[in-house]
Amino acid sequence: MSTEGPPRSLYVHFPFCAHRCHYCDFSVQRASDPPVSRWLAAIEVELAWWFERNGWDPGDTLDTIFVGGGTPSLMGPAGMEGLASRISAWFRIDPAHTEWTAEANPASFDAHLGSSWRATGVNRLSLGVQALDDAVLTWLGRLHDRRRAAEAVTEAMDAGFERVSVDLIFGLPPEVKRDLGAEVEAAAALDVSHLSLYGLTVEPRTPLAEWIRLGRVGAPDEERYADEYRLLSRDLRAAGYEQYEVSNFARPGAQCRHNWSYWNRTSYLALGPSAHGFLPPIRSWNVFRWDRYERALQTGRGPLEGWERVGPEEEELERIWLGLRTNRGLTPDFVRKVSSDGLRLDDWADAGWLEERNGRWMATIEGWLRLDAIAAELAGAERA
Numbered sequence: 001m002s003t004e005g006p007p008r009s010l011y012v013h014f015p016f017c018a019h020r021c022h023y024c025d026f027s028v029q030r031a032s033d034p035p036v037s038r039w040l041a042a043i044e045v046e047l048a049w050w051f052e053r054n055g056w057d058p059g060d061t062l063d064t065i066f067v068g069g070g071t072p073s074l075m076g077p078a079g080m081e082g083l084a085s086r087i088s089a090w091f092r093i094d095p096a097h098t099e100w101t102a103e104a105n106p107a108s109f110d111a112h113l114g115s116s117w118r119a120t121g122v123n124r125l126s127l128g129v130q131a132l133d134d135a136v137l138t139w140l141g142r143l144h145d146r147r148r149a150a151e152a153v154t155e156a157m158d159a160g161f162e163r164v165s166v167d168l169i170f171g172l173p174p175e176v177k178r179d180l181g182a183e184v185e186a187a188a189a190l191d192v193s194h195l196s197l198y199g200l201t202v203e204p205r206t207p208l209a210e211w212i213r214l215g216r217v218g219a220p221d222e223e224r225y226a227d228e229y230r231l232l233s234r235d236l237r238a239a240g241y242e243q244y245e246v247s248n249f250a251r252p253g254a255q256c257r258h259n260w261s262y263w264n265r266t267s268y269l270a271l272g273p274s275a276h277g278f279l280p281p282i283r284s285w286n287v288f289r290w291d292r293y294e295r296a297l298q299t300g301r302g303p304l305e306g307w308e309r310v311g312p313e314e315e316e317l318e319r320i321w322l323g324l325r326t327n328r329g330l331t332p333d334f335v336r337k338v339s340s341d342g343l344r345l346d347d348w349a350d351a352g353w354l355e356e357r358n359g360r361w362m363a364t365i366e367g368w369l370r371l372d373a374i375a376a377e378l379a380g381a382e383r384a
């Protein structure tokens with residue numbers, strides 16, 4: 001595998017949750033007392049594997065770290081300290097420069113964990129709130145209620161996190177009644193610096209997919225999805241958040257730099273089971289299941305399940321797709337080039353899906369709702 005050099009962004013997957021949510025198909029193993037030491041040992045081996053395989057020199061400063069899951073808050077204070085020491089053997093973490101995000105569930109986060117993570121160097125917290133209505137949280141099977149979610153935000157801020165992000169889910173099945181406007185108002189009142197939206201998707205092989213197949217739960221419908229997306233976008237903008245990407249909102253200066261590394265197609269290293277990394281032009285993904293991932297590293301086989309080389313055509317499509325996801329959009333030169341390949345950007349502008357703003361082409365809210373269709377057409381034009 002050839003790469004351009006050591007990445008400056010790092011994703012680390014923590015694959016344990018206290019229970020498995022019925023809609024989730026992530027690489028997660030149920031564990032109330034996760035094997036943190038074994039996970040750290042595997043991460044240590046994987047870091048060494050990447051550096052040795054690529055001949056990288058240690059010591060470069062990381063721009064961003066993102067610890068996701070799973071439920072990283074179950075690793076406790078010592079788990080994050082252990083992770084910091086493993087990472088620091090290969091990279092420099094600069095408290096003044098490195099954006100270091102960790103995900104947490106309100107049910108397993110508290111003031112002590114917040115202070116300890118902050119002291120370790122974590123400076124951005126992403127809380128899996130999902131909803132601010134107890135009936136909705138019960139339907140989702142989450143382990144916290146609305147009050148606990150709000151307490152976790154306050155505890156994070158009191159612990160010194162200036163940058164707190166909250167996740168919200170939408171597009172639930174029809175029987176889940178919801179006053180989403182009131183929930184957005186409650187979310188805005190938390191006064192966090194960042195919010196991320198997640199539209200529910202029914203993944204095969206989840207309990208939710210089975211319930212829908214058996215008729216116990218109605219399938220989420222597209223109209224509700226679109227209506228709720230429009231409402232969230234409108235109300236969060238009205239509350240002073242900038243929608244800088246199809247699913248992300250931030251106060252000025254609070255955009256997630258780690259996510260921009262994905263959207264800008266810069267290189268990032270990804271550690272842990274199922275983690276996907278990008279060392280241009282190679283995209284790779286790790287062994288999905290925790291037990292198999294751990295065994296692969298213990299036996300010297302390495303973490304990878306697969307990899308692919310991104311060719312020039314795929315790269316161009318990715319650039320269109322990723323550009324339209326964000327409020328940076330596409331430059332006129334780039335649009336002229338891809339339009340001459342037969343794309344219908346003018347038609348999409350006429351339909352109200354794209355607009356030209358500040359000299360760049362960007363998706364509108366209606367365009368963001370149709371990104372999948374637009375991407376499918378882009379792929380078709382590329383093949384024609």
Ligand code: SF4
Nearest residue numbers: 017020021024069070
């Ligand atoms: S807490 Fe998150 S990662 Fe864990 S099972 Fe639920 S949705 Fe999946």
